[in-house]
Amino acid sequence: MSAAPADALFEPRIDARRRRSRLFAGACVAVAAFTMTVLAVLLIDIAHDGWPYLTRSFLTRYPSVLDPKSGGMLSGIAGSIWIVGLTALLAVPIGVGAAVWLEEYAPQNRLTRFIRLNIANLAGVPSIVYGILGLAIFVRWLHLGRSVAAGALTMTLLVLPVVIIASREALAAVPNSIRQAAYALGATRWQTVRSHVLPAALPGIMTGVILSLSRAIGETAPLIMLGALTYVAFVPGGALSDYPSGAGGLLEWTQTALTDQFTAMPIQVFNWTSQPQKDFHDLAAAGIMALLGALLTMNAVAIGIRAWSQRTRT
């Protein structure tokens, strides 16, 4: 058996391989394009179904059990605003505080590592499990009932890991030289954090916070677990004008709102979608458009903050 010449063993087949590479690139582009097409189809389908129902009165009316044509989502919009507003009030200070501790204060020991691991795992806990937690702790144990307060507390626990992770990333991006400069001038740790690190990290923190709150707007499962109602013909607290004017009336209104039952935008969408009639489905599509509109607004604000901070920093 004679040995084959060396260049016959080695076949570069460079043209065929290049062709295959280009083909693969084409397939990748096709896949990416397919994904975007799906997104487009989803939006067009929803807009097509929901547009006729998305009127001014849809946004300012209460839902109707019997007649889809006269249904609205006022109580859902009000409920969502209350829940997300309260969630922001609770989750932002706690989340940013925890992130500051982890990034600026925490010693390198087992406790710190455990807390970090724990936060990463909490971010992966299904949202419905937070709903079960809220049902057992806030609704039953603390006797808050199926109230706005219970909903907001549950939502706070749900978004906290996301807020902490986003804030930590923003804090970690602050250059160390800023901290060293502050320490060199005799600032204490808190003075350094408050006056130098936090302001530098603020745009990043705000972007992350807004994105995690926009997640809270769309969350349905935990609120259903808490027993948020599907038909609610009032807004939490009722009309502010029914209360005496001044701080006392405002306080009373807030107290009533916190203990009131509620519904939220995604819950109404869920409820309408689970009805068999086509009219209710179209109403759900209109509700989805309102929901996506709220999300889009929040994301636009987040992008705006990022762009603004990049402009002012340079």
Add this chain to the structure above:
Amino acid sequence: MPAIVRKTREGAIHAALFACAVVSILTTAAIVWVLVSESLGFFRHVPLADFLFGVRWAPLFEPRSFGVLPLVCGSLLVAGGALLIAVPIGLASAVFLSEYASPGVRQFAKPVLEILAGVPTVVYGYFALTFITPHVLQRLLPGTEIFNAASAAIVVGIMIIPTMSSLCDDAFRAVPRTLRDAAHGLAATKLEVSTRVVLPAAMSGVAAAGLLALARAIGETMAVTLAAGMTPKLTFNPLTSVQTLTSYIVQVSLGDTPHGTIEYQTIFAVGLTLFAITLTINLAAQRVIRRFREAYE
């Protein structure tokens, strides 16, 4: 400011910040405590073996039966189908983003992909029920039921594409430029560099991405509840209605179940099962990243 005041204030602030961090530990402890303590009540009535290995789930009507396998099977059917969609599409998108796309295309394509993860899951449920099932599945496969596992798997798959593509993209970009340059220097094509150099080097990241996407798919609730229906069934036929762990929990909480009854306690037993499964997968993902990461200087 006197030193003593300053020192006290610093200490108080430190303590307050630490308290914020401790909230996360309390949350985990509360989740475990709630799930375990309420499940204990359930397991006083139902033997653990009957729950784990029973093949019939009928807790709400007589004759009752508390075998969780049909729910686990439903969850796996939907999540498995979702991975079949998300893994190839997510991987291809990540290869495209990290190896082929110009910075301009990347800057546009990445946020668009992320939108898919930002859409509320109830919206995907609507899409599955009113578009994918009647206009796609029932046209192609006329025997498809109105509620079916396939439509749920499709929308959950779409929803977790960004998880897959973002994490894989990060893993690919962590592979050093020099490895690619060396392969290109040996006349490798872009495809060969992607599949034989970058992909093996980033394998731990890709595996972790797959696991995290799987955990998300199993925990997904609203889209699955709307699209897959409420029929607990031990089946692998994706064209029929199934019930998942998550959609069972929703079903019970939508009804009027009195506190303290065994129906009420099933929420916690099923919730504990769900929590255990997703936690195991998440921990496995973290372990894969730590153990098998190729470290480059």
